Amino acid sequence: MNKYFKIGAASVDRTRTVLGSSILSGFVLLSGAYAVYPTFAAAQTYSFNSVTVQGNERIPTGTILSYAGIAKGAATDAGTLNEAYQRIVASGLFETVELTPNGGNLVIKVTEFPTINVVNFEGNKRIKDEVLTKLVKSTSRQVFSPAQAEADAALISEAYSAQGRLAARVTPRIIRRSDNRVDLVFEVFEGGVTEVERISFVGNTNYSDRRLRQVLQSKQAGLLRVLFKNDTFVADRVEFDKQVLKDFYQSRGYVDFRITGVNAELSQERDGYLVTFNVQEGQQFHLGKVTTTSQYEGVDSAVYNDALNIKPGQVYSPSLIENSIARIERLAIRNGLDFLRVEPRVTRNDRDMTLDIDFVLTRGPRIFVERIDIEGNTTTLDRVIRAEFNSVEGDPFNPREIREAAERIRALGFFTDAQVNAREGSSSDQVIVDVNVDETTTGSLSFGGTYSSTDGFGLAISFKENNFLGRGQAVAVTVSGASSDRVYSLRFAEPHFLGRDLKFDINGSYEETESDYASYDTKQGLISTGLTFPAGEKSTLNFNYAIKGTDISANTGSSGSKVGPLLQAESDLPVQYTSSLGYKYSYDTRVSGLNPNAGVLLEFSQDFAGVGGDMEYIRSMARAVAQKKVFNEEVTLRASLRGGAIQSIGSSSSMVTDRFLIGSNYMRGFSPNGVGPREYQAGSYNDALGGTAFAVAQFDMEFPLGLPEEYGISGGVFYDIGSSWGLDNSSSNVLYEDGPIRQVIGLSVFWDTPIGPLRFNWSKALQKETFDREQSFDLSIRTDF
Known part of the structure; x- marks a missing residue:
């Protein structure tokens, strides 16, 4: 059985006791010497012809004598002996030290500290052994030091505190082995997570506690507290919250805003903290x-x-x-x-x-950038970091540009910390920019389920790497499947193509649909590539090329009805290939962050098919979205207008997969393929054909429901109006080709969950047509514009 010997405070006391006994024994011996040799006692001096060292195995005798510093034959008194003793103890090499005068010989007896055989950890589950091994400084084959072991225990405790486990205790212990070796074991009691039970504010009049809590990184413990990490109390996180709170107010004109104090008190049950921010808002300028x-x-x-x-x-x-x-x-x-x-x-x-x-x-002064030094990047290539600088070696030095570069480096998400500082170079007109970064993980492999109110449940597997091979490139592979829809996709993106502010991307996908709500199945393969670059401060321009293969096959659907002549004609075609060039212009005021309460997004795109392939058309899309927060940012208003048209060229005709099938993807309250021209014959077929043009306007309002915000639940109402119309080929059995208007109202519940923001919609059509397909409930991933 291994016998543990406790270090810690008790060991320190024990060490001191041993040393104290050594001192006492030394003085007892000296006192004895005084009694035997009264002449020396009166003079209080000694002279040693020899110094003998005993007990040392690893430490050379000469090293110990150098620490003692007692010369042979030199006059020595009790104070000098004590100083020699203190120097040997201070070396940190010995567990016990004794100095014994024996006539003309001084005997120095030492017990060396053992060497560390192995360093182990016990009781740790939240932090793995390999992480703790990198954290502690005590290592195998090193001389054991009680002080270093205590310091290592403190470092481990701090690591647990950073995770909100303030009750964690770490006790270092040693197991004695042969040959003066020990196993150093850190016994860890992890304890429970200390949560943030409540976050409140004192002194705020313009913004409610609810709104301010949304700004903070710290969160209150809620219903799903087991899945959250931000509801643990971490002192460093509170310091960060103070800064973001200040930024929040100053960006809204409150230049005199101050935080006068933050109180963090344990609850009565001592299982959570009550955090209170005391603020002075001041006036808005x-x-x-x-x-x-x-x-x-x-x-x-x-x-x-x-x-x-x-x-x-x-x-x-x-x-x-x-x-x-x-x-x-x-x-x-x-x-x-x-x-x-x-x-x-x-x-x-x-x-x-x-x-x-x-x-x-x-x-400004004529100062130039001498060089940019980058350290800490073990994976990320230097050129990835340098690409975030608008300045290179030899350029004029601009402090503001350097600050902005630092923010861009942090925004990459490749580093846990990135510090950018400037210092004087080889001369007064030269500056060296130092970049120090700490790498973090940038890849993820996820397994999960999907749910759609139309496609049912499915499985999704995805792999993402945002810093592929340290080159700053993004790679994503996704495989998802449900009962009626299977998608396989691959994406690659290079954000700094040819070393410029030019994004290159290439995408490949394959999709199969076997939907009960459509009277046809599809197989589509797509390869697309594009270049995106800034067209202004708030705008970007993308040029792209795509090639797509589409195969449509008629099915009988769940009702067993046959397919109409128009869709049958499209399904009889062989695989149709579309080769197209296109562009997309985007204008987004949110990128500048100048107005935190409002934003506008404008998009316009066109695809020109006919660069080879079977299809020839021009497809145009436009989108405009405006959002504004009102009532002290408690309520969000959003309006969007979206439209599109596809115009066939020559003898070519559009296919149902190219036309606009208006439903839950564009207009709430209707199933996919639920709105638009239909080919209908009673008892035979009822096929959604899609229109060659569409327009939809949507209006949303989101507001709090009065529930604790840690639940992440808010409500909303919406109103949609729109339609789809037009066909290249028609017949007498086609309905709604002229595009009658549809109107929908509904209620929404938004829920921010650990698996993503969800949106639940309950809707009612105010205006519809007989054969439109309604969808009164819809569950989807929440997306803001």
Whole structure:
């Protein structure tokens, strides 16, 4: 049976006791010497002709004598002996030390600390052995040190505290082995997670506790507390929350906002923390006069004033100022002014709660970037990090550009931490930029289930790697299947193609559908590739090419009815290949973050089929979405308008897979293929054909339901209106080709769950046609625009 010997506080006390006994015995011997040799006692001096060391095995005798520092034949007193003793103990090499004068000989007897045979961990489940091994500094074949073992135990406790396990205890113990060796064992009691039971605020009048809790990274423990990690109490997370809370208020014009204190108290049951933020909001400020002044000789301030995109009356936000500075500096570079600097000078007007902003143009110092040093990236290639810098070696140094580069590096998601600092280089006009990063995992393999109210349950397997081979490339493989739909897809993306701000992507997919709600089955294979690049501060432009093969086969459906002539003609065709070139323009005001309470998204795309292949058409799509938060950001209003048209060219006719099948994908309240032109004959067939054009307007309002926000549940209402119309080929049995209007109202419940944000819709059609297919309930993954 192994016998454990406890170190810890008891071991420290024991060590001190041993050392104290050594000192006492030394002085007892000295006292004896005084009694025997009264002459020496009176003089309190000694002279040793020899010094003998006993008990050392690994440590050379010469090393111990050097620590003692007692010369042969030299006069030595009791104080000198004590100092020698203290020096030997302070070396940290010996468990016990004794100094014994024996006439003209001084005997130094030592017991060496054992060497560590192995380091083990017991009782740990939440943190694996390999993680703890990297954390502690005590290692095998190292001389055992009680102080280092205690320090390692403290490091392990801190690791558990970072996970919210504040009750964790770590006790280092040793098991004695032969040959003066020990096994060092850290016994871990992990304890339970200390949760955040309640987060509250004192002093907030403009924003409710509910709204402010949405900003924080810390969350209150809720119904599914077992699945959440952010509801554990972590002191560092609270510090981060203080910063994001400050950013939240300042981005909304509250320049005087302060956090006067944060109180974290254990609940009465001592199983959770009650966290209270004490805040002072202050007043909201708007922009007053916005001017530009030039102190740079030869620079006309009016030219740069026209480049500003802020106006008096807007709510003040630091991002507005940063964005304006960036616009001015970019314009200066285009005008050949590399060292123009912008200094915003703010004049406060308390009477009308405005801030006058004067952008002063000055000539900055002629400082250049000497080099960019990158450390800590064990997987990610240097060029991936360098791509986030707009500056390279030899460029003029711009502090703002360096700060923005640091933010872009952190936003990659490849690192747990990224620090970017500048220091003086080889001369006063040179700067070295140091980048220090800590790598994190960037890949994931997930297994899960899928559910659709139309396709039922299915299995989904996906692999994603956002930093493939450390090159910053994204790779994703997905396989999903339900009773009526199977999809296999592969995606690859290079965000900095050819070393430029140019995204290259290539996608491949294969899909099979065997749906009961359609009278045909499909098999489609698709390969597409594209290039995306910025077209402006808030806009992007994408050019793409795609080749698609489509096979349509008629089925009898669940009712056993046959297929109509129009769909039968399409299913009789062999596999049809479509080769198309296209583009897509997007304008998104959210990318700048200038207005946190509102956003606009505009998209327009066109695909030109006929670059080879069997199909010839022009397919156009447009989308406009606007969102705004009202009532102190408690309620979200959203309006969207979407439309499209496909125009066949020459003798070619569109297929049902290319036309617009309006249903739950575009208009709520109807099943897929539920709205649009239909080929109908009583008792024979009722086929959804899809239209060559469609238009849908959707209006949503989301609001709290009064439930605790830690449940992640909110409500909403919606109203949709739209239709689909038009066909290339028609017949007398086609209904709704002229596109009658449909209208739907409904209620929604939003639930933020650990598996993703879910949306439950209950709807009722206010206006519909006889053979439209309604869908009163729908469950889907929530998507914001």
